[in-house]
């Protein structure tokens with residue numbers, strides 16, 4: 001049986017002046033799946049994430065439906081509280097705050113953490129889920145790149161989202177850390193979190209995604225299983241140009 005749709009973009013469109021950044025994009029993400037988004041630089045992936053999460057733009061037309069509700073005109077905070085959390089391309093952590101306090105900020109944003117005691121327990125659980133060991137009272141500015149990514153994911157996870165959007169989580173990681181990230185995300189997915197992952201490191205999508213879409217010039221050009229999508233001539237051409245770079 002096919003799982004119900006948790007997130008749908010329906011003909012979502014966004015222009016910046018004369019640039020059509022997202023052009024009538026429709027995608028469906030089913031509850032429990034990992035859905036990948038790929039495409040060349042400037043294809044519109046991050047703009048689409050921004051439109052899905054209300055940060056900081058609205059679509060010109062089209063609908064975003066999350067968990068049965070239209071959210072395209074909702075605030076980012078409302079969408080986060082409804083259970084859709086995201087990470088950003090850059091490792092957006094509060095440098096001077098401790099690891100633990102970064103997660104506490106994430107917890108407050110997502111609507112979790114009514115009491116200090118409960119908050120502490122949730123923060124600890126989120127940090128353990130991302131396997132961020134060591135001293136949680138140390139400032140975030142001393143963390144390695146992979147640990148910053150772990151922290152950003154913990155900040156998103158702490159409020160127990162039903163859907164996690166990850167914008168290029170593997171960017172800048174060496175192959176060993178990419179493998180560690182894949183294991184981490186597979187573990188989070190196994191506990192029931194639906195995910196959408198934008199990624200240029202296609203091996204991450206091959207390892208994790210059940211389905212994926214490729215965007216080019218603001219449009220979805222192919223959707224399907226990674227093995228089929230990544231060998232599709234239209235995708236090869238989008239990345240390498242006509243003739244596949246030959």
Ligand SMILES: Nc1ncnc2c1ncn2[C@@H]1O[C@H](COP(=O)(O)OP(=O)(O)OP(=O)(O)O)[C@@H](O)[C@H]1O
Nearest residue numbers: 016019021039040041042043044045046047048089
């Ligand atoms: N706020 C903005 N104002 C004007 N143009 C924008 C804005 N945000 C994005 N764009 C443009 O929209 C297009 C799509 O950008 P976007 O960042 O969504 O692409 P992307 O697929 O995420 O690229 P990358 O893989 O390089 O991150 C680009 O041409 C970009 O310059």
